Each structure stands twice: as C-alpha cells, then as structure tokens.
Amino acid sequence: MTRNSETRPLGVGLAGFGTVGSGLARLLTDNADIIRRRTGRDIAIRAVLVRDATKAREVPLPAGAELTTDPARLVNDPDIDVLVELMGGIDAARGIIGEALEHGKHVVTANKALLAEDGLALFRLARKKRRILRYEASVAGAIPVVEALKECLAGNRVESLMGILNGTSNYILSEMTASGIEFGEALRQAQELGFAEADPTLDIDGHDAAHKLVLLIRLAWGADYPYAALSVRGIRGMAALDIRFAREFGYRIKLIGQARMAPAGNTEGKPGAPAPLCLEAGVFPALVHHTYLLARVGGAYNALRVDANAAGPLFFHGRGAGSLPTAGAVLADLMAVARDERPNNTGFAEPELARAAIVPPEDWRSPYYVRVMVDDTPGVLRDISGCMAAEGISVAQMIQKAGDGASGVPLVFMTHETTARAMSGALRRAADGGLLREPAVYYRVL
Amino acid sequence: MTRNSETRPLGVGLAGFGTVGSGLARLLTDNADIIRRRTGRDIAIRAVLVRDATKAREVPLPAGAELTTDPARLVNDPDIDVLVELMGGIDAARGIIGEALEHGKHVVTANKALLAEDGLALFRLARKKRRILRYEASVAGAIPVVEALKECLAGNRVESLMGILNGTSNYILSEMTASGIEFGEALRQAQELGFAEADPTLDIDGHDAAHKLVLLIRLAWGADYPYAALSVRGIRGMAALDIRFAREFGYRIKLIGQARMAPAGNTEGKPGAPAPLCLEAGVFPALVHHTYLLARVGGAYNALRVDANAAGPLFFHGRGAGSLPTAGAVLADLMAVARDERPNNTGFAEPELARAAIVPPEDWRSPYYVRVMVDDTPGVLRDISGCMAAEGISVAQMIQKAGDGASGVPLVFMTHETTARAMSGALRRAADGGLLREPAVYYRVL
Numbered sequence: 001m002t003r004n005s006e007t008r009p010l011g012v013g014l015a016g017f018g019t020v021g022s023g024l025a026r027l028l029t030d031n032a033d034i035i036r037r038r039t040g041r042d043i044a045i046r047a048v049l050v051r052d053a054t055k056a057r058e059v060p061l062p063a064g065a066e067l068t069t070d071p072a073r074l075v076n077d078p079d080i081d082v083l084v085e086l087m088g089g090i091d092a093a094r095g096i097i098g099e100a101l102e103h104g105k106h107v108v109t110a111n112k113a114l115l116a117e118d119g120l121a122l123f124r125l126a127r128k129k130r131r132i133l134r135y136e137a138s139v140a141g142a143i144p145v146v147e148a149l150k151e152c153l154a155g156n157r158v159e160s161l162m163g164i165l166n167g168t169s170n171y172i173l174s175e176m177t178a179s180g181i182e183f184g185e186a187l188r189q190a191q192e193l194g195f196a197e198a199d200p201t202l203d204i205d206g207h208d209a210a211h212k213l214v215l216l217i218r219l220a221w222g223a224d225y226p227y228a229a230l231s232v233r234g235i236r237g238m239a240a241l242d243i244r245f246a247r248e249f250g251y252r253i254k255l256i257g258q259a260r261m262a263p264a265g266n267t268e269g270k271p272g273a274p275a276p277l278c279l280e281a282g283v284f285p286a287l288v289h290h291t292y293l294l295a296r297v298g299g300a301y302n303a304l305r306v307d308a309n310a311a312g313p314l315f316f317h318g319r320g321a322g323s324l325p326t327a328g329a330v331l332a333d334l335m336a337v338a339r340d341e342r343p344n345n346t347g348f349a350e351p352e353l354a355r356a357a358i359v360p361p362e363d364w365r366s367p368y369y370v371r372v373m374v375d376d377t378p379g380v381l382r383d384i385s386g387c388m389a390a391e392g393i394s395v396a397q398m399i400q401k402a403g404d405g406a407s408g409v410p411l412v413f414m415t416h417e418t419t420a421r422a423m424s425g426a427l428r429r430a431a432d433g434g435l436l437r438e439p440a441v442y443y444r445v446l
Numbered sequence: 447m448t449r450n451s452e453t454r455p456l457g458v459g460l461a462g463f464g465t466v467g468s469g470l471a472r473l474l475t476d477n478a479d480i481i482r483r484r485t486g487r488d489i490a491i492r493a494v495l496v497r498d499a500t501k502a503r504e505v506p507l508p509a510g511a512e513l514t515t516d517p518a519r520l521v522n523d524p525d526i527d528v529l530v531e532l533m534g535g536i537d538a539a540r541g542i543i544g545e546a547l548e549h550g551k552h553v554v555t556a557n558k559a560l561l562a563e564d565g566l567a568l569f570r571l572a573r574k575k576r577r578i579l580r581y582e583a584s585v586a587g588a589i590p591v592v593e594a595l596k597e598c599l600a601g602n603r604v605e606s607l608m609g610i611l612n613g614t615s616n617y618i619l620s621e622m623t624a625s626g627i628e629f630g631e632a633l634r635q636a637q638e639l640g641f642a643e644a645d646p647t648l649d650i651d652g653h654d655a656a657h658k659l660v661l662l663i664r665l666a667w668g669a670d671y672p673y674a675a676l677s678v679r680g681i682r683g684m685a686a687l688d689i690r691f692a693r694e695f696g697y698r699i700k701l702i703g704q705a706r707m708a709p710a711g712n713t714e715g716k717p718g719a720p721a722p723l724c725l726e727a728g729v730f731p732a733l734v735h736h737t738y739l740l741a742r743v744g745g746a747y748n749a750l751r752v753d754a755n756a757a758g759p760l761f762f763h764g765r766g767a768g769s770l771p772t773a774g775a776v777l778a779d780l781m782a783v784a785r786d787e788r789p790n791n792t793g794f795a796e797p798e799l800a801r802a803a804i805v806p807p808e809d810w811r812s813p814y815y816v817r818v819m820v821d822d823t824p825g826v827l828r829d830i831s832g833c834m835a836a837e838g839i840s841v842a843q844m845i846q847k848a849g850d851g852a853s854g855v856p857l858v859f860m861t862h863e864t865t866a867r868a869m870s871g872a873l874r875r876a877a878d879g880g881l882l883r884e885p886a887v888y889y890r891v892l
Contacts, residue, residue: 144760154480317763344785
C-alpha cells in the first residue's frame with residue numbers, strides 16, 4: 001500500500017547529540033506517525049556518535065540506538081543509510097562526512113561553516129559516489145530557503161537576495177532599538193538569556209551570516225564565491241545614537257547579508273549564452289526602511305528576501321535556530337532521502353561550479369547614512385557638504401542636533417546613491433581639513 | 447556531463463495560451479540557459495491548444511510549436527511528455543487532464559478550482575498510472591507554498607495555517623484602508639486597473655480563496671475537507687466605518703483563509719496512532735493586529751503563515767498572480783518533471799486521503815469585533831452589555847462615537863475569546879429587545 005517499495009526503516013547514524021541532535025531524536029518519536037504517512041517508511045537512529053560516552057545527558061538516547069565514540073562505527077554499519085552530521089566545527093566533520101560518502105552513505109548536515117569553506121570538494125565527492133548530500137538546516141533554520149532556491153525558483157534568474165541570517169545579531173539590534181540601550185548591555189542581556197554564546201565572535205562579527213551567504217549564492221547562481229573574498233562587517237560596537245538617528249529618518253538598522261547581480265555583469269538579453277556572472281556580495285549593517293518586511297523582523301528570527309525575474313519579490317520569515325526548528329529541517333532532508341530521490345545536491349546539472357567574479361565593496365552603489373561629530377562653529381556644515389560635493393555625493397536629508405560639548409555636535413546625512421569609495425574620499429577630505437572630532441560612522445541604506 | 451541521462455528535450459503540450467501560458471513561453475526563451483544548467487535538458491513546447499486558432503495573438507507562438515484546437519493532438523503526440531493545463535474552468539480541463547494521464551503523460555496544472563472540487567479522482571488516476579501531477583502555481587502564485595508543505599515541512603505536525611490567498615480582495619481592502627473609500631468605489635478602481643474581473647464574484651465572495659484553502663488542507667494534513675463543507679464569507683459590502691474602527695484598536699481587516707486543529711481533535715501525545723483529525727477551516731474577513739506580518743501584506747500580494755510543531759511559525763510572502771510569477775511556478779514544476787522525480791503528488795504515501803472532521807463555524811473560539819448602531823439614550827450601553835454577559839461574552843475594549851442621527855450611534859466592542867454561536871445569541875437578544883437600529887456587524891479577531 002505504500003508508494004515506496006523500500007519499506008525497511010531508513011537507518012541513521014547521528015554524529016553529535018547536542019541541541020539539534022536531541023531535537024531530532026524527539027521529533028522522530030513525536031512525529032513518527034506523520035513520517036510514516038508521508039514516506040511510507042520509518043526512520044530509525046542506529047548509532048549516536050559523541051565525544052564523551054560517560055557524560056550525563058538530559059535527553060535519553062533514542063530507543064535501539066547505540067552510543068559510540070568511534071566515527072568508524074557509523075561509517076561501517078551496513079544498517080546505516082544516512083549520516084546526519086550535527087557536530088559542528090570543520091576538521092572532524094569533514095573527516096566523517098568524507099568517510100561516509102566513500103562508504104556509500106547519504107549525508108544530511110547543518111554545518112554551514114564546513115560547507116561554506118570546503119563544500120565544493122564534498123559536492124564533488126557526493127557526485128562521484130552518486131550519493132545525496134542535503135543541508136536545508138544549514139541556512140536560516142526552519143525557513144526552507146535551500147529548497148526554495150534549489151527547486152521552487154529553479155526556472156528563475158535570481159537578481160538579488162538579502163536576508164537577516166543571524167538571529168543573535170538581530171536580537172541584539174532589536175533590543176537596542178526597542179530599549180535604546182548600548183551594544184555592550186544588549187550583548188550581555190543576550191548572553192544571559194542564551195541568545196548569544198560566551199564567545200559571540202562568529203555571530204556579531206558577521207562570520208556566521210557570511211557562511212550562510214556563500215551557500216545562498218551557490219544555490220541562486222550556481223557559482224562559487226569564495227568565503228575568504230566576501231566583504232564582512234558585523235555589529236560589534238554599534239552606537240545606540242545611530243539607531244536613534246536612523247529611526248528619525250524612518251529606518252531600522254539590521255545586519256544584512258546581500259548578494260546581487262552587478263550592473264556591469266548583467267546577463268539579461270543574452271539568453272542561451274552563459275554570460276560572465278559578476279556579483280556584489282557581503283555582510284554589513286544597513287538601514288532598512290520601516291515599510292520593508294525585513295525591517296519588521298524582530299528578536300532572534302531570520303528572514304530572506306529574493307528578487308527573481310519570474311517570481312518578482314519573495315519574502316520568507318521564521319525561526320533561524322533552536323532545537324526543534326533546526327531539527328525539523330534536518331528531518332525534511334532525511335524524509336527526502338527516505339523517498340529515495342535522485343541526488344540533486346547543488347541544484348545545477350554541471351559537475352563543477354564556476355567561480356563568480358567579484359565587485360570590490362568600495363564600488364557598490366547605494367544610498368548611505370553618515371554621522372560625523374563636528375565642532376559647533378559657523379561654516380562647518382558648508383565645509384562638510386563641500387567635502388561630499390567634491391566626491392560627487394549628493395545629500396538627500398540632513399539632521400543637526402545639539403551636542404554634549406565633549407564629543408562635538410552630530411551631523412547626520414542621508415545621501416543619494418553613491419559608492420563607499422566616494423564616501424571614504426569625502427570623509428578623508430573632512431578629516432584632513434580638521435573637521436571631524438572622531439571617526440565618522442556610515443552604513444548602507446537598503 | 448549532465449546528471450540526467452535523459453538529455454532529449456522534455457516535450458510539453460500547452461493547453462491554454464492566455465496570460466500564464468504566454469508567460470511560460472516567454473520564460474522558456476528568456477531563461478533557457480538557466481533551465482539547461484539546472485536540469486541538464488531543454489524544455490520545448492510541441493503544441494498549443496486554443497479554442498480559436500484564427501484569433502490574433504499579442505504573443506507569438508513558441509518556435510517549433512504547432513497551434514491546434516484539438517485536445518487529442520496533445521494527448522496522442524509521443525513527443526509530448528507533459529501536459530501543462532492552463533485553460534481554467536472545470537469540465538474541459540478535467541477531460542484533457544484525465545486523457546493525458548490515461549495516455550501516460552505527466553501533468554502540471556494551475557487549476558485550483560478543478561483540484562479543489564475534483565482533485566482526489568485525478569490524484570487517484572495519476573497514482574494508478576504512476577504519473578506526476580504537480581500544481582505549485584495553483585496556490586499563491588509565485589510563493590512556493592505547495593513545495594513548502596509537501597517537502598520542507600514534511601516532518602512537522604502542522605497546527606494551523608492562515609493566509610491572504612486572494613490578491614483582488616486584498617487590493618480592495620488595502621485601498622479602502624489607505625484612502626478611507628467605500629467598498630463599491632474600491633471595487634470599481636480595482637476593475638479599472640485590471641486587479642478585479644468584470645464579474646468579481648469568485649474573488650470578493652471568497653470562493654477563490656476557499657479553493658486554495660482546500661488544497662492547503664490536503665497538503666498540510668493529508669486529509670480531504672470537502673469544498674462544499676467550507677464556511678466561506680467574502681468582503682462584498684464591507685463598510686469603511688469598520689475598517690476605521692478596527693484601525694483605532696490597532697488592527698487591519700484582511701480576507702483570511704484559515705485552517706487549524708480543533709482543540710477537541712488535538713492529536714498531541716498520541717504518537718504512532720493516527721488520531722481522528724478535526725479541523726476548523728474557513729474563509730472570512732478578520733481583524734489582524736498591525737504588528738503581525740499578515741497585517742503588512744499590501745496591494746495584490748499574497749501571504750501564508752504556517753505554525754508547525756517543529757518549525758514554529760513560518761511566514762511566506764510574494765506575488766499571488768500575474769503572468770510571469772505564475773508561469774515561474776509552472777516552470778519549477780516542469781523542471782521537477784525534467785529531473786525525473788518519482789511521483790509524489792499528495793505528499794502522503796497512503797493511496798486515499800481520509801475525510802477530515804469538521805467543526806461547525808459557530809463553535810470556533812476567537813475574540814470578536816462587533817459594531818452595533820443604537821439610539822443615543824441612557825442605559826443602552828448597559829442593556830447591550832447585559833445581552834453579551836447573558837451569553838457569557840466578556841468585553842475587552844469598547845469605543846462609543848457620536849452618530850449622525852439617521853442610523854444611530856455606533857457602539858464598537860472587542861470581546862475576549864468566545865464563539866459565533868454566543869455572539870449571534872447576544873445580538874439576537876439585543877434585536878429582540880429593540881436595541882439595534884440596523885443589523886450588527888461582526889468579524890473574528892486573529
């Protein structure tokens with residue numbers, strides 16, 4: 001009565017039994033009936049790989065699963081069809097995934113860092129071994145952005161994508177916006193509430209979002225954008241002052257991962273001939289107008305906006321992390337394997353992904369928000385404006401506020417479209433002219 | 447070098463060459479390189495079925511495609527692998543889809559009305575013939591909600607879904623909200639701008655949203671909820687007055703399609719045993735708090751919120767109609783066929799979908815918005831409140847405004863959670879007591 005002739009349970013070897021691994025074990029129990037109804041099979045964890053088998057665990061092991069500290073146990077067991085890698089980190093994870101593929105296992109992973117830094121070699125190996133390598137949980141947790149780009153937008157030419165890809169940073173920015181507190185205090189709160197790690201570097205300096213952006217670029221354009229080439233700027237030390245000024249202009253400040261076709265590398269109008277792909281891609285704090293759905297993304301949520309030539313604008317929003325949301329994405333991948341799909345790992349038929357060309361971030365065009373601290377003297381506004389005009393920058397809006405004396409008076413500008421190169425040129429002129437009391441702050445406006 | 451051994455072009459028979467059909471032809475040309483890169487094959491339209499072959503067409507026929515008025519031409523051609531049905535309507539569409547399946551063709555359709563009213567028989571036939579029947583474009587246009595429910599949320603127990611599923615109605619409500627105009631004027635504007643049909647019945651009376659809701663229920667729960675059993679209420683005659691009052695409470699009025707597990711039919715805690723599924727499902731205008739993303743859906747856009755036991759809340763937003771957005775969804779389905787997936791039409795392994803139990807709409811629990819027009823006399827508020835209290839309804843907020851004399855004074859209540867049965871009981875008491883100058887207006891609050 002089942003569609004799938006393969007009615008033996010799908011055997012899983014689980015590497016890592018932390019937050020997501022124990023969430024997966026719970027879902028396999030709680031949703032067992034759903035899984036059977038949807039795939040015609042059961043999914044059974046055969047073995048769980050941990051570093052320390054003697055450690056006390058809050059969550060009991062899945063029934064019938066064996067605890068092991070030996071990676072070879074998962075790789076050699078003929079009853080294991082799929083390795084689920086939830087250990088994190090790079091080297092050990094790469095080792096066990098590689099071994100599993102070599103031994104003919106399919107692989108499901110949530111490891112964005114490994115896939116961003118070393119994914120192409122793993123895709124190549126999976127292709128050679130004709131095995132499935134799935135990774136829905138590696139970007140934006142419960143939000144099905146991998147499937148959306150790989151399958152649902154398959155017939156589209158993606159023009160741009162931008163997202164809030166790191167929940168910790170978004171939580172901190174949301175708290176700073178809601179309560180007017182400074183960055184340090186918001187980070188401490190996030191750490192106390194478990195929204196930020198003791199070492200928050202990966203999150204607040206933008207590296208986690210950058211890993212995810214590399215995966216999204218591969219899915220959207222079938223091109224490799226080397227992780228090391230990405231322009232990455234996080235939110236460390238963001239001033240409450242700028243969040244307040246941004247609000248006065250009608251904007252929220254968000255940590256954005258963005259990639260878009262560079263105007264010069266536009267492939268429109270040349271159907272049939274693969275044109276050279278040139279992308280602007282990076283992670284940076286930016287001002288987002290309050291009427292955009294992205295500006296409404298609060299707390300630890302993630303979101304992605306994709307603009308594509310058939311679909312137009314699409315927006316996805318949901319939980320980007322957490323035990324069950326992430327485990328649910330892992331489970332969807334497992335069920336796809338249980339349904340015995342053919343491998344379709346990159347979403348592209350070609351065996352090797354070409355390398356995308358890269359526009360230097362200083363040449364991306366966008367409006368900018370700039371705040372400078374100046375002395376409250378006659379002519380200072382004229383002098384600063386002159387520095388901007390000298391670089392061809394045109395000002396759209398301006399706010400001047402009374403200062404506290406110590407650090408001078410803030411002048412805040414919203415510019416028309418320009419480049420970071422022009423902006424830093426104008427600010428260098430202002431600094432050279434002795435106009436700035438402290439280094440200027442500037443952000444892109446979306 | 448391609449993944450797929452099947453490198454012959456996928457042959458398409460296109461039934462219907464209107465807005466969506468011509469959009470599909472355009473995408474197959476404009477995005478031909480993308481399609482080849484992603485599937486390793488070309489997709490070629492072999493024949494186009496129209497009612498009148500002599501009619502002048504704005505869009506030229508696809509190169510190599512033959513124009514025909516004979517459905518048998520599409521069904522018998524051995525070079526046609528897939529029928530794409532974009533004719534709309536019920537009888538002729540059912541006829542050609544059935545014939546195509548019988549002749550071993552796969553089918554891609556955007557026909558929500560046919561699938562809602564008669565889809566189970568078509569799924570049964572596709573299963574018997576082992577053919578793919580895909581329908582991403584039939585719900586919410588470019589937004590990949592079919593794939594999200596069928597694949598990405600496969601391991602989840604869906605708890606509820608609610609969406610803005612009809613762009614015409616949303617456009618009218620958005621215009622009424624933004625400009626304060628009455629329903630009739632907003633409808634006329636929408637018709638002039640091409641957002642509403644000359645006969646807008648399907649859209650504004652909720653039937654189009656109801657068709658889509660039936661498909662979503664099948665995808666989310668693997669259960670059949672007969673179209674005829676759905677409670678459907680549209681927006682015809684909605685008063686600008688109520689949109690204004692709703693705003694004062696912080697809400698927008700939206701036409702919502704909703705389905706959720708009824709509290710009594712809750713299956714939690716009984717894993718492994720299929721519990722009886724009982725749903726509350728219907729289409730109705732409702733108040734949505736302005737902080738909800740659903741309240742932010744403007745113009746002709748569509749959106750869907752899904753709550754599921756692993757993912758938590760997910761939100762999808764995008765174009766729900768239009769030539770290219772809908773054609774892009776059809777194309778994604780075609781590319782899935784080109785990649786030679788196994789049939790997975792309903793998302794469930796079981797051959798027959800069981801019928802869901804139905805909670806009568808008068809017993810759904812929710813807060814309500816109520817507006818009554820009363821005489822401006824002492825004691826009227828006490829009397830109306832007494833009618834509510836007699837039915838166990840508790841009031842959360844109240845607004846009283848000066849009236850224009852002719853139709854009395856409006857009293858507007860926001861209640862705590864109650865049922866439509868209690869509400870209509872209270873209003874009957876008020877009417878019997880001679881308190882109401884005109885029939886009361888009430889909406890659910892989400």
